[in-house]
Amino acid sequence: MTTLEYFNKTDVQKYVNHRHGETKIGEHLDLVEQIDELENLTQDYVILGLPEDIGVRANHGVAGAAQTWDVFLKAFLNIQHNRFNSTENVVILGHLNFEMLLEQAKQLDPNHNDYHVVLGDLVERIDQAVFDIVKQILNFNKIPIIIGGGHNNAFGIIKACSHFENKPINVLNIDAHTDLRHCKHRHSGNGFSYAIQKGFLEKYFIFGLHKNYTPEYIFEYIDQKSNIDFCCFDQLLHLNQLEKLSKLKAGCNFLMNEFGLEIDCDSIQNFNASAKTPSGFGIDEIRNMIKMLKNNPLKYIHICEAIPSSTTGKSLSYFVSDLIKD
Ligand SMILES: N=CN[C@@H](CCC(=O)O)C(=O)O
Numbered sequence: 001m002t003t004l005e006y007f008n009k010t011d012v013q014k015y016v017n018h019r020h021g022e023t024k025i026g027e028h029l030d031l032v033e034q035i036d037e038l039e040n041l042t043q044d045y046v047i048l049g050l051p052e053d054i055g056v057r058a059n060h061g062v063a064g065a066a067q068t069w070d071v072f073l074k075a076f077l078n079i080q081h082n083r084f085n086s087t088e089n090v091v092i093l094g095h096l097n098f099e100m101l102l103e104q105a106k107q108l109d110p111n112h113n114d115y116h117v118v119l120g121d122l123v124e125r126i127d128q129a130v131f132d133i134v135k136q137i138l139n140f141n142k143i144p145i146i147i148g149g150g151h152n153n154a155f156g157i158i159k160a161c162s163h164f165e166n167k168p169i170n171v172l173n174i175d176a177h178t179d180l181r182h183c184k185h186r187h188s189g190n191g192f193s194y195a196i197q198k199g200f201l202e203k204y205f206i207f208g209l210h211k212n213y214t215p216e217y218i219f220e221y222i223d224q225k226s227n228i229d230f231c232c233f234d235q236l237l238h239l240n241q242l243e244k245l246s247k248l249k250a251g252c253n254f255l256m257n258e259f260g261l262e263i264d265c266d267s268i269q270n271f272n273a274s275a276k277t278p279s280g281f282g283i284d285e286i287r288n289m290i291k292m293l294k295n296n297p298l299k300y301i302h303i304c305e306a307i308p309s310s311t312t313g314k315s316l317s318y319f320v321s322d323l324i325k326d
Contacts, residue, residue: 055152130156
């Protein structure tokens with residue numbers, strides 16, 4: 001069974017590097033021992049970790065995202081607590097413990113014909129756990145900030161939002177890929193096709209799509225759907241940051257300015273990810289996008305597909321601190 005491991009005082013000690021005369025974000029956190037405690041907390045944002053990469057492996061990708069939650073915490077908790085950064089608006093809930101499923105995935109033979117399909121069965125169990133916990137966070141009227149993990153987790157998150165609102169939701173995905181691959185078995189490349197098929201996703205906009213890595217059958221599928229649109233990264237190459245932001249704004253308008261936000265780190269140039277790319281958005285461009293997008297009523301924020309490197313934790317921390325700053 002997948003359980004929620006609450007972030008506790010011992011965890012804080014493990015991650016925070018204390019320094020005399022300074023206060024780090026990790027030293028100022030409200031912690032919860034039971035999810036019901038969210039009810040009485042005033043913070044809007046709740047951070048949740050999804051340390052798994054089974055969905056990436058089920059999609060023939062490069063593993064490593066299971067370790068990203070740890071490097072995120074190491075960087076995020078050591079941000080300086082000062083006039084610009086506080087924890088007034090954020091709680092770290094903890095992470096889903098996928099160790100049992102990761103162990104089962106490890107036992108499988110990658111050369112077996114059914115390897116990816118069996119991994120897909122494990123992804124369905126992850127879907128269920130993600131759905132359950134995100135739904136609970138939403139029930140307390142909090143905005144989940146979810147640190148992945150593979151992009152497969154978009155499915156459980158969108159399903160939870162849709163159940164919570166009792167209608168399909170809209171999603172903005174900053175991504176080099178549509179993740180609209182065939183619904184044959186669950187993996188990180190078909191979270192959105194499954195969400196559409198099951199009726200959880202209404203309007204879908206992909207910002208920064210790479211022409212080189214999108215199969216023709218997906219372009220043809222989008223052609224037939226008036227509720228899906230995209231802006232290719234290749235079309236943005238000659239534009240300055242403000243012009244790119246205005247294209248992004250057009251995407252927000254397509255979604256009626258109400259959506260869940262997905263940031264796949266493989267849209268970022270040289271970012272360590274399963275589909276690492278030499279051509280993509282800069283970290284600071286993503287930061288500017290976040291600053292603009294947070295003016296919309298975001299249903300959730302999901303940052304995924306990152307793999308640890310010397311800068312992964314800090315990059316994700318910039319994104320999250322930009323989100324929660326006033
Ligand atoms: N979520 C990512 N999906 C992409 C990249 C696959 C990979 O290399 O991990 C896709 O299916 O094409």
